[in-house]
Amino acid sequence: MSVIPSPNPFIHGLLPHEGESPQERTRREQEEARAKAVSDAIDEQIKQDKVAFKRYQKAVKILLLGQSESGKSTTIKNFQLKYAYSAWIRERSSWKVIIHLNLIRSVTTILEVMNRVMKEQHDRLQRQQRSLSPSRSYRSGTALLPSQDRELSDDDTRDVVFNFSDKHKLLQLQLQPLTRVQRDLENFLGSAAFEPDQVATTGNIAFPSPDAKSSRPLRRYTEFSVSVYNPWKNRLSGKEGSKRLLEKKSSQDLHDATEIIYRCGSDIKQLWADGVVQQVLKGTKARLEHSSGFFMDDIDRVVARDYEPSDQDVIKARLRTVGVQEYHFSIPGGTGHDDWILYDVGGSRASRNAWASYFDNINSVIFLAPVSCFDQRLAEDTSVNRLEDSLLIWKYICNSKLLTNIQLILFLNKIDLLEEKLGSGVRFDKYVVNYGKHPNDVPSVTSFLKQQFKAMLRNSGNQRVFYCYLTSAADTKAMATTLATVYDGIIRDALDRAQFLM
Numbered sequence: 001m002s003v004i005p006s007p008n009p010f011i012h013g014l015l016p017h018e019g020e021s022p023q024e025r026t027r028r029e030q031e032e033a034r035a036k037a038v039s040d041a042i043d044e045q046i047k048q049d050k051v052a053f054k055r056y057q058k059a060v061k062i063l064l065l066g067q068s069e070s071g072k073s074t075t076i077k078n079f080q081l082k083y084a085y086s087a088w089i090r091e092r093s094s095w096k097v098i099i100h101l102n103l104i105r106s107v108t109t110i111l112e113v114m115n116r117v118m119k120e121q122h123d124r125l126q127r128q129q130r131s132l133s134p135s136r137s138y139r140s141g142t143a144l145l146p147s148q149d150r151e152l153s154d155d156d157t158r159d160v161v162f163n164f165s166d167k168h169k170l171l172q173l174q175l176q177p178l179t180r181v182q183r184d185l186e187n188f189l190g191s192a193a194f195e196p197d198q199v200a201t202t203g204n205i206a207f208p209s210p211d212a213k214s215s216r217p218l219r220r221y222t223e224f225s226v227s228v229y230n231p232w233k234n235r236l237s238g239k240e241g242s243k244r245l246l247e248k249k250s251s252q253d254l255h256d257a258t259e260i261i262y263r264c265g266s267d268i269k270q271l272w273a274d275g276v277v278q279q280v281l282k283g284t285k286a287r288l289e290h291s292s293g294f295f296m297d298d299i300d301r302v303v304a305r306d307y308e309p310s311d312q313d314v315i316k317a318r319l320r321t322v323g324v325q326e327y328h329f330s331i332p333g334g335t336g337h338d339d340w341i342l343y344d345v346g347g348s349r350a351s352r353n354a355w356a357s358y359f360d361n362i363n364s365v366i367f368l369a370p371v372s373c374f375d376q377r378l379a380e381d382t383s384v385n386r387l388e389d390s391l392l393i394w395k396y397i398c399n400s401k402l403l404t405n406i407q408l409i410l411f412l413n414k415i416d417l418l419e420e421k422l423g424s425g426v427r428f429d430k431y432v433v434n435y436g437k438h439p440n441d442v443p444s445v446t447s448f449l450k451q452q453f454k455a456m457l458r459n460s461g462n463q464r465v466f467y468c469y470l471t472s473a474a475d476t477k478a479m480a481t482t483l484a485t486v487y488d489g490i491i492r493d494a495l496d497r498a499q500f501l502m
Contacts (some may be wrong), residue, residue, distance in 0.1 A: 004237045013404075040434050059339035060427075060494055065397065066368035067389055068320075068347040068379070071413040074292065074473035075368065076327055077315050082480050083340075088311075094233050096307065097185060097254065097316045100261055102293035102318055103302055104182045105224070107268055109279060111172055113286050118164055125161075160283060163276055170276075174267045181257045188253060190230045211474055228323030258305060258466045260372055265303035272296045292371070292474075294317025315474055322346065324354065331487070349380045352393075359402035364490050366409045367394060371449055372417035375431045385431065394453055398460040407493045409486060410453055416472040418442055446470055 020028070064072045080088045226232060271277060281288065288294055293316065295302050302313075309317070323345075343362075345355055371379040373386035394410070397403060419442045422428065428445050429435040438444045455465045467489065469482050 001325050006178065025109065035426075039403060041066065059341050060364075060490060061341045061343070061362040061363045062161060062490070063343045063345070064368065065345070065355065065365055065393065066413075067370070067386065067393065069292065070347055070370045071292075071367055071471075071473040072344050072347060073319075073321070074315060074365070075411070075413075075471075075479070076325075076344060078409055078473060078476060078479040079329060079342060080485060081311060081315070081328070081476060081482055083331050088314075092231055092309055092311070092314055095309045095317050097189065097232075098293075098312055098317045098319045099302060099309055100257065101182065101185045101189075103299070104178045104185070104261070104296045106288050106294065106296050107175060107178055107271065108182060108329070109282065109286065109288065110174060112282055114168065114172065114277065114280060116128040117162060117280050117284065120170075121162060121164075141242070162283075163274075164278055168274070168276065172270050173269055175271065177260050178264055178296070181260050184253050185257055186224050189224075189226050189232045191432065223320050225320040225322050228321055228325050232462060261303050262305050265299060268296075268303065269299045270282045272299065282316075290421075292316060312350050312476065315476055322351075324358070343350070349378075356400070356402060359400060359406070362406060363494050364407040364409055365397060365403065366411060366486070367397060368411045368413045368455070368471075369449075371412045371446065372414040372415045372421055374428060375421070375426060387432070391452065393458070395456045395460075396443070398457045398462070404462055407467070407490065409469070409489070411469050411471045411473075411482075412446060412449060412453075413473055415446070415470045416475065 055387065064075060066072050090255075166415055280286075288296065295313075296315070298313075301307065324346065325344040327342040327344070329341055329342070332336055332338060343358055345351060345358055369387075369390040371387065376386045378384045378389055420444060422440055422445065427441055429437070430449075435445075435448055438448065450468055453468065457464060458465055469486070471479060471482055475481060
């Protein structure tokens with residue numbers, strides 16, 4: 001007995017049947033058209049995915065590594081400025097909010113430092129008055145000196161009377177509206193959490209152990225951050241398609257923020273120019289001018305109602321982003337390696353666990369080591385020197401089995417800040433004790449550091465060329481030249497690996 005096959009159950013509802021009415025036929029044909037449209041869309045998506053995958057396979061993939069604030073984001077901005085300028089121009093105005101936030105952050109940091117020092121000074125003088133006679137100081141009978149009368153030591157702010165006046169209290173009061181503006185801008189952008197973790201230290205360079213005086217607990221301010229999934233830039237640059245550029249309330253908040261910043265401009269300028277404020281910042285080592293996102297020297301221009309960011313402003317701007325960022329570039333070269341993908345996986349200790357998952361299928365690693373921070377400590381762990389931390393990361397990269405055949409490129413970054421710091425009299429040998437009695441200048445210090453990083457690469461047992469560049473990511477002209485050299489080297493290495501070179 002033969003079995004009559006039943007029709008395909010998936011198309012049963014689309015087949016005509018006996019006695020079909022005109023309305024049913026119309027409905028059936030509409031369903032057929034919709035089903036075909038869905039099928040065609042799936043086929044087209046599969047085709048596009050295949051093309052994208054082929055392009056991804058052929059693309060030059062670069063992984064940027066380095067500790068937090070090493071200059072990775074600024075380096076990527078330089079790539080965008082040089083190789084994707086049209087997109088850069090479209091997004092440049094969106095950075096106005098970030099630059100305003102950077103300026104306000106500097107002001108609120110100064111106010112927080114002033115408040116803390118004022119309180120400590122007030123409490124200290126009260127204790128002194130209770131325990132000592134009016135003719136004696138609390139410190140072995142030595143008179144308290146105003147801060148301008150002597151050079152401050154590393155932790156000497158506890159022993160100095162700063163000459164605060166009613167003018168400083170008035171400035172604090174007049175600048176209070178900026179606290180609300182900062183909160184409004186951060187709420188508009190959206191925040192992300194930051195979590196520190198712990199890692200070991202390295203013995204490659206001898207660093208002095210922190211003594212009891214310098215290692216007292218330091219207050220760490222949580223840096224504002226956004227998630228990589230936050231579309232703040234798209235909203236501000238108008239890339240959200242059918243969505244409105246900004247909600248009415250958000251647009252009004254941004255307008256109000258610009259107006260308040262403008263009206264506070266003269267007070268911000270007065271605060272930054274004040275001699276006592278500068279003495280407090282120097283005494284507490286709050287080096288605002290050495291950090292990215294510093295615009296206190298451009299107050300008049302940045303607070304203007306009609307302010308528009310320049311290329312250099314965007315390069316300087318600072319916005320910490322949590323998560324892995326992926327940047328695509330189409331770089332004409334006629335070599336078959338026009339598509340580039342740059343990955344920034346974050347540099348905080350909490351982000352480093354994710355690094356190894358990106359070591360596969362990449363062409364090169366660009367590692368940024370900020371050499372100007374030889375006298376600074378990690379925000380996550382104040383017992384670890386930042387230069388020591390960079391050396392530890394470099395050692396890990398050099399010894400990683402997953403990166404055995406990967407080209408490593410080292411950027412000794414922030415050379416401009418290193419030169420400024422050494423020129424101001426800060427001694428490199430005070431923080432790197434086996435530097436010896438070599439000259440305290442940029443050529444000698446960078447030569448020493450090159451040898452240290454090179455030795456780690458050589459000791460890894462992998463015979464690789466040592467590519468090292470002295471960089472200042474904030475110097476766009478110099479970085480353009482460096483990136484052109486790096487581009488040529490990466491392309492040549494990629495072709496060499498593909499056995500295209502004779």
